[in-house]
Amino acid sequence: MDHPAPAARRSPVKPADAAGLVLIRAGASGNPEILIGRRPAKMGFLPGIHVVPGGRVDPPDAASPYPGAPHPAIARALGGRRPPLAFLNAALRETHEETGLLVGRPFAGTVAETDSPFWQAYRTAGLAPDYGAIDYLCRAITPVTSKRRFNTRFFLADGNHVAGTLSGNGELEDLAWARASALGDLTLVDVTEYVLKTALDRWTSRAPIGTRTAKLLNYRKDIMTLSDRRGPPR
Numbered sequence: 001m002d003h004p005a006p007a008a009r010r011s012p013v014k015p016a017d018a019a020g021l022v023l024i025r026a027g028a029s030g031n032p033e034i035l036i037g038r039r040p041a042k043m044g045f046l047p048g049i050h051v052v053p054g055g056r057v058d059p060p061d062a063a064s065p066y067p068g069a070p071h072p073a074i075a076r077a078l079g080g081r082r083p084p085l086a087f088l089n090a091a092l093r094e095t096h097e098e099t100g101l102l103v104g105r106p107f108a109g110t111v112a113e114t115d116s117p118f119w120q121a122y123r124t125a126g127l128a129p130d131y132g133a134i135d136y137l138c139r140a141i142t143p144v145t146s147k148r149r150f151n152t153r154f155f156l157a158d159g160n161h162v163a164g165t166l167s168g169n170g171e172l173e174d175l176a177w178a179r180a181s182a183l184g185d186l187t188l189v190d191v192t193e194y195v196l197k198t199a200l201d202r203w204t205s206r207a208p209i210g211t212r213t214a215k216l217l218n219y220r221k222d223i224m225t226l227s228d229r230r231g232p233p234r
Contacts, residue, residue, distance in 0.1 A: 020054025025159030037172025073210030
């Protein structure tokens, strides 16, 4: 009797490089507030889930018309095939696209003309990215069983240093500065819970940039694990 051949084992999808940004500010009472939104139900990845702004790293993210560099410890931690600036620029760009906000400091210098709406927005606002003030929280890799996978670096920046009006491109709904005490009412996945907890700990303790190790969040049999490993994703 002939037996059917076993189904071919599907190789894991290669995760795409991505970056996300946690913005925390002091609310009217002095307590922390986090900028967060909900992914629309029609989205193919994490529909209806609350997340921080973020998305894929694009090739143009590797360069900036503005001076500045990440903190040396952050640059070392991000070292790899992409320049560290690519991840910071991706996080800032995605934040602007999804929320309408620019994160940075006043800048009165001259920068080269560019066709990028993102860099044009900085120029119009008289701002520049403050790369050295952005901390690196962690790296998270989507489970191998997922059909869409990301290798995401998450960062933390000061939400009091933003310009613009909350709007965005529709990728995030219900955009708002949520009180840290109300995060339990939101629909969060385990990675986002860890990212927000880590960000709040650093914000409340006023940890200096680059002094805390950015953990790697990976999955074994769909169970999240934490490590200090910097090896390549599966």
